[in-house]
Amino acid sequence: MNFTIDQIRAVFSSKGYTFFDGDKPYxxxxxxxxxxxxxxxxxxxxxxxxxxxxxxxxxxLESFPSTTKPGTFFLKHPINTSGTAIMxxxxxxxxxxxxLHRDEYRxxxxxxxxxxxRDTNQDDVIDLDPEKIMAGVYGLNIHQSNPxxxxxxxxxxxAGCQVFQSPVDFARFMKLCxxxxxxxxxxxxxxxxxxxxx
Numbered sequence: 274m275n276f277t278i279d280q281i282r283a284v285f286s287s288k289g290y291t292f293f294d295g296d297k298p299y300x301x302x303x304x305x306x307x308x309x310x311x312x313x314x315x316x317x318x319x320x321x322x323x324x325x326x327x328x329x330x331x332x333x334l335e336s337f338p339s340t341t342k343p344g345t346f347f348l349k350h351p352i353n354t355s356g357t358a359i360m361x362x363x364x365x366x367x368x369x370x371x372x373l374h375r376d377e378y379r380x381x382x383x384x385x386x387x388x389x390x391r392d393t394n395q396d397d398v399i400d401l402d403p404e405k406i407m408a409g410v411y412g413l414n415i416h417q418s419n420p421x422x423x424x425x426x427x428x429x430x431x432a433g434c435q436v437f438q439s440p441v442d443f444a445r446f447m448k449l450c451x452x453x454x455x456x457x458x459x460x461x462x463x464x465x466x467x468x469x470x471x
Contacts, residue, residue, distance in 0.1 A: 274306060276471045278324055278334045284470045290364040298326045299453045305435055305465040307341045314397050315345045315427045317438035323449055337442035341435050341465060344427030345397045356391035358411050358433030359399060362465045363388055369461040371450055374416040379447060381415035381461060389433065415463065417443035
């Protein structure tokens, strides 16, 4: 997926979302972009990108292969009786903070409400039924997959979380988040867009 900072800002403006900017660096815009055309389940075909100003106040865009969708294992074996969670596009202000993913390692953990679709039919097709949207805190964290090497299949790495393909990319993401915490505190917003928005 190819996109620019101007495209992202334009989508934020059209949807009434807040684009974080200002007179200090590292006010991060954490943006997931979900592939919506010819989507292939169980692959890292989406991106998580970070838009921010660096120390010289230059506007920077970094993007990383990720998934914003659950793997086929959890589509077929939901851990919630309501169905597998698939985050709905939207902006979720203050919904994330640095914490421990499954009490194992530092990641971005969900602390505020997000909207999710519930996929209930236990097949390998992503179902985004607007009549099955729920809102709440479900543990949909932003974390890595394999901690040692890039993953090529989502499988059990996501039951609805937003997951980085590469541990190197995830380490870079967390480094940026740590810089942001020092200036703005441990509270982050996450915005999920569809590829078709751009």
